[in-house]
Amino acid sequence: MRKLLTFSLPFLALSTAAQAGPYITIGSEPDRAPNRSIYVADFDLITRSLDGGGDPSTMANAAMQSANPIDFIEAKTIYKINVYQVMENGGPIEKGGSTNFIQYFLAFKCRDRLVNIEEATAYDRAGRTQKSSMTEWMPVPDNWVAQAYKIACKAPEWEKAMATARQMATNFEQGKKSKKQPTDPFAPLQMQMVGSYAAITDMIDQIWGRYWPDAKQPEYENTMSPAELEKYKAQKIAELEAQSKKLGQMASDIENDLKMQDSMDRASDVAGRRFVQELQGMAGRSEEEVVATFGVPNTLNVNGNVRQLDWYWSEQTQEQVPITVDVIGGCSHGVCGAKIGETTEYQWQTVQVNCRRTLYFREGGTQPGYRLFDFRAGCD
Structure with a gap:
């Protein structure tokens, strides 16, 4: 125990x-x-x-x-x-x-x-x-x-x-x-x-x-012999130099975290309100966390250090559609209900749209593994 x-x-x-x-x-x-x-x-x-x-x-x-x-x-x-x-x-x-x-x-x-x-x-x-x-x-x-x-x-x-x-x-x-x-x-x-x-x-x-x-x-x-001791010292100096480089990498990792957030913010500027809301605060999330939210993706592609997950679906939505209608006049010279022109009215109709959510993941932040850094989403 x-x-x-x-x-x-x-x-x-x-x-x-x-x-x-x-x-x-x-x-x-x-x-x-x-x-x-x-x-x-x-x-x-x-x-x-x-x-x-x-x-x-x-x-x-x-x-x-x-x-x-x-x-x-x-x-x-x-x-x-x-x-x-x-x-x-x-x-x-x-x-x-x-x-x-x-x-x-x-x-x-x-x-x-x-x-x-x-x-x-x-x-x-x-x-x-x-x-x-x-x-x-x-x-x-x-x-x-x-x-x-x-x-x-x-x-x-x-x-x-x-x-x-x-x-x-x-x-x-x-x-x-x-x-x-x-x-x-x-x-x-x-x-x-x-x-x-x-x-x-x-x-x-x-x-x-x-x-x-x-x-x-x-x-x-x-x-250690004197020669071995000198070799050991040189090795430790090299390790310290490597660790110093690692500190620089840590700073780079933090910068990458900030870039991930910046990429997500810029993507949000052009995405619809609905997709902005559902991806709010998800910059830097792991693939596992994202899949737990949106379900299993339809496709997975790997391009170098970037992994791309795609979701596709169709849904119905309400849209205002322009409709041309006749303008009917009153009675004139014994004729009633005559067309005297046309106008445009907007009516709500149910239409089907195709939607796509594409999320991009890469390594290189302060957390291990692939993390969400960019997205594209919309319906047409």
Whole structure:
């Protein structure tokens, strides 16, 4: 059974480092000291890909030949996340010391609630490793893996908590004080914010300091030669540079979010009131959310990084139609009811119109996956 962690949230834990990923505790093992361990999810490494890869156009064609294209794509989508098991006194690894932490690469088939462990790498305090894996798919067990499933597959359940946590970090950095005692926004999800750190060792230090204050963390070993140490330093510098580029990508993602909203606003300017109302506030929504609103589309097309979903239908509507009518005069010289001219009147008639709603999705915003950024809609 999963053991839930008691809550302790110093403001500093939410402070965001320049090149950092947010870490969240998602569970622990019930073992007592000195054999405790805690599972920590890396929210900065959540990805998704199509099962088996392949050409997107081929996949799109196969999807359209299925009974439900969106279900077909979802069934083929693999969601991945990193989870670290920080260990107080882990068992020894092969040709190494006791385990410091284990890094799990988890893959999920969200719709079917299946998981496999693509790789599990145990690290000792000298950086020596031992790898294992489990290639078979299995049902998601009700433990820390279920929490990881929630993160990878149920983004709407934690997005609000993450936004609140980031705002708390921003307020702290800007010196803004809250009148209320801060609470962890992840607590209702049975998770806890650890903080944002550039290095795994910094995150591990935080785990030891916060959850195991009664224990002393062992020192890290240095088994590198001077040449290896220089190579290691160069590698870390390269990683920092890559992380700096990632920050630029984050800024670009935010800009893409704004562009999505701008595209939707411009499309709204030329669409009918009815379509503007039904698409109000939907910029940035996922394909799954849109299909839940409008139903399964009639066609799905893929063009590069853009996915196009089309809905077609016919409906009846009331229109005012011009009708030419005769103008009848009175009686003149013994003749009555004679036509003296014509005029135009407008009458309501029921007509059938053909309608189309085309929605465009692309990747590249602050949220993973394809998101709604443009549309065309109307009836004729």
